Amino acid sequence: MFLDILIMLILAYSFGFLYYGLYRNISARVHGRFGPSIAQSFYDSIKLFTKDTSTSFGWMFYAGPIIMASGALMTVLFIPYLNHGDSLIGFSEYGNLIVVLYFMVLGPLGNALGVGSHGNPFGAMGIIRGLTRLIGLEMPFYIAVIGLMIASGTADIAEIMASQKETYNIVAHPLLFIAAFISFLGFMGKSPFDVVGAPAEVYSGPAVEFGGKFLALTLSQSAIFSFAKLLLMVNLFLGGADNLVDLVVKTFILFLAAVFVGNVYGRLTTSQSVDFLFKIPTVIAIVGLMFV
């Protein structure tokens, strides 16, 4: 069990950062540059872990990133990596989709608590943008997930994966997939929904006062968390993975889709993205729900 969890975390950490490195690399090619090496994000994270932290705004400031990190770790540990296997399942026997959805909002909450304690206006601005966007993101995602739960008659992720033996949910419920995919793009924090940490507007937003080890923790948890989200989408709509190669291929395809969308579209403002998320994906999700 312990070894299982350790391997799961290491896999999530490495793939999260590898994908992030690829994201930077592919975006660089789109800009007509060479871009950094694929392992650049590892270098950044290790360097930041060896850096000093010279700021202090009370204990809540330090607790914020830790709450975020625990949210990300718990999310990834409650999602089984492989189809009907005994290994790489973490705690997923003890919880279901609802628990995962609950842990997914723990991160933004921890972030808000940590950022709220330092009083930097840019941080507060980033958090307000983030939480407002979250309202927009959750609506279509939850409707789509509820649709899936009704369709498969269970909230257990492993059973939802098993129920897709013949047809993947992406084929059986395409409308739900489209709605969930759009909010997944937002959860990934890439364009067009990257208004939270916009460097030129709010000076990297919530992370504005974090430096050194706490920034490293924030970056690592976001890498792990983005892998968890890829994993959840694969499990819910692409029938899960039979082995590790399958897992890598499926998450990579989803990730590439997110990268290309991110590179093509510009940034929406907060109100535009909430407007968009409430109008288009939510309506798609509701229509999809009717067909379930």
Place this chain on the structure above:
Amino acid sequence: MQEGFVSYINDQKDMAQASLEADTEGIKNTQTVIQKAINWFRARSMFVVAYGTGCGAIEMPPVFTSRYDIERLGVVGVATPRQADIMIVSGYCSLKTLKRVIRTYEQMSEPKYVIALGSCAINGGMYWDSYNTIKKLDDYIGVDMFVTGCMPRPEALIEGFVKLQDRIKNNNIEPGYIKYKEDYQFYRANQERLFGKNIAPAFIEDYTGMDI
């Protein structure tokens, strides 16, 4: 006379070389494997806060964007000094700006490095007799790398970064922030000469553990 001068210069060069090598040896021997690895990572990943003080600022955007693309060396721009490892001060500093430069420098967490870009930041450049700019940035904060030129080409700035990376990797020259901490009184006196007592957030005094 001429010959004497040349040999004098050569002597000076030899001495400088010798002292450099001696230094290098001394520090290198004390580096453990872990420290070497850490230094390697530090050299490979640099977060830069680009403080565009003078006209040299106009040469920084090409360095960070498609044309010269310094991200391939692991150098990226960040928005806040809290996250930064490197500060570029690009050109002349007026007194008003210098205050902010010092403040920004002190907010960066260690290890931190400074690149002074352009003649103005090195010796005053064409502003050497101006009434409201400083001449030598190195008197006020610990500068690690000087990139000469008025204004320096992007290639020069990239070369500065590469040299700084070598230095961090080999750890053979004392970084500016350590000098700043050790000789804080010197820097502080220079700062006070310009600003009187009306500078400095209190935390720098706490963290150097000095009574001022």
